[in-house]
Amino acid sequence: MTPNWTTDRPTQPGEYWLSLPPKQRTNQQSAIPVVCHPSSGILRVYYDGITGEWLNAVMSSALDGALWAPRETPADPFEEPQP
Numbered sequence: 001m002t003p004n005w006t007t008d009r010p011t012q013p014g015e016y017w018l019s020l021p022p023k024q025r026t027n028q029q030s031a032i033p034v035v036c037h038p039s040s041g042i043l044r045v046y047y048d049g050i051t052g053e054w055l056n057a058v059m060s061s062a063l064d065g066a067l068w069a070p071r072e073t074p075a076d077p078f079e080e081p082q083p
Contacts, residue, residue, distance in 0.1 A: 003031070003069030009043055010036040015071040018045070024062070033071060 003017050010016055017031045035046040 003071075005067040005069045007065070007067060009038075009063065009066075010068055011038055013037050017069040017071055018063075019067040019069075020063075021065040024065070031069075 037044040
């Protein structure tokens with residue numbers, strides 16, 4: 001399933017994909033799994049269980065141009081289809 005990318009920063013808590021513009025990437029990953037907790041105008045971004053450096057992401061230019069997509073849990077590949 002292809003993620004539904006948007007430039008809108010998350011407004012609901014949850015798991016998201018974050019894709020920074022190529023010039024802003026510090027590694028070669030095109031999509032980074034993150035957990036977001038928006039609260040009181042601040043978007044807290046967590047990566048690998050560590051607080052991200054963009055604590056004030058709503059106002060931060062560090063995330064300008066980034067794309068976001070909700071992460072969805074895939075279906076169980078071993079689950080048998082129901083008739």
